[in-house]
Amino acid sequence: MSTSIGSIKEVKNNENRVGLTPAGVKELTADGHKVFVEKGAGIGAGFSDEEYVAGGAEMMETPEEVVQACDILVKVKEPVQEEYRLLDMLKGKTLYTYLHLSGVDKGLTMKLLENEITSVAYETVEDEKGQLPLLAPMSEIAGVLAVQYGAQYLQKKYHGIGVTLGSIHGADPAETVVIGGGFVGATCARTATGMGGNVTIVNRSAERLERLKKEFTDFFGEKLASNVSFVQLNDENLRAAVAKADLLVGAVLVPGARAPQVVTEEMVGSMKKGAVIVDVSIDQGGCIWGARPTSHSEPIYEIDGKIFCCITNMPGQVARQSTQALTHATLPYLKMMAAQGSVASVAASLKGDGRFARGINTYRGKITYESVADDLDLKDRYQDLKGLIV
Secondary structure (H helix, E strand, O other): OOOEEEEOOOOOOOOOOOOOOHHHHHHHHHOOOEEEEEOOOOHHHOOOHHHHHHOOOEEEOOHHHHHHHOOEEEOOOOOOHHHHHHHHHOOOOEEEEOOOHHHOOHHHHHHHHHOOOEEEEHHHOOOOOOOOOOOHHHHHHHHHHHHHHHHHHHOHHHOOOOOOOOOOOOOOOOEEEEEOOOHHHHHHHHHHHHOOOEEEEEEOOHHHHHHHHHHHHHHHOHHHHOOEEEEEOOHHHHHHHHHHOOEEEEOOOOOOOOOOOOEOHHHHHOOOOOOEEEEHHHHHOOOEOOOOOEOOOOOEEEEOOEEEEOEOOHHHHHHHHHHHHHHHHHHHHHHHHHHHOOHHHHHHHHHHOHHHHOOEEEEOOEEOOHHHHHHOOOHHHEOOHHHOOO
């Protein structure tokens, strides 16, 4: 069965990633599917129109043409308001992208419901182990970038306190505190540890902390790993960790749901002037008091002498690597969906693969991911997916 798949240029601030690489297009067309790509969609990630054509794609002048021609639209980021008109053209079709519905304006969810769009959110797809395979690669990239941004804004010329994350002979080592020990948090901690500073990982699960401790010792050796503290999350430990931080990274994740605000206003107030806060959880609303979305063009703001950096599409800064990693992760599922053809067949297939079915956030005018309905106060629009598939 041949399915039409579309990919368009992202319009979010400085979002240079694209939903498909030319190599991904080649695999899809080899399976007999049609692929439509907006001209210039991959330029920001270093992929030319000629490469897409060589892969078998048909290039189109406008995103409207792509959306009208495709059955499945593959993006990177959630549609922003200027793209809502495209959702009206996607009525009854499938959207495959990062959505983060619990962390964005309710208007996007309402558009998806109004147009009965089957939306498959990368961030809620699970594998057979209950992991998040489509979120993991971008989480790792964001973990590296969070520390890089933090190091940049700690420099004095950015109104900071003039420290580096790495230890310097005769000087106090910088303190990096990471809240959360998942993919993002662990990568942040590894990056900061590799730079030679002191690192504290705060996480709720003692079992996860023990695993991380072993991983860090195996990777860095006992001497360097001794610079890392593994602290279980409770109020006392969190307050102490936040107060000493030069760089505080928020990396708390509840799949598909709004992030809990674990760092309070009082805790932020206890931090030293010039400390930097990077909240990577901002796509899901943020886990640190005072955090609000920022962009690559305006990445920081200041509250009471603390510098906040909360870029919602951080991996877009390294677009080529991010696009390659993302397509590698998303393509197997896309090929499975494309092989099914119609929206009904897609949903039925996803039901058969229970973990992947959790990626469906909206279907037939209903919210099918319960946390989204709860966070957006749309419980009346929620229905379990099983009850919608006939």
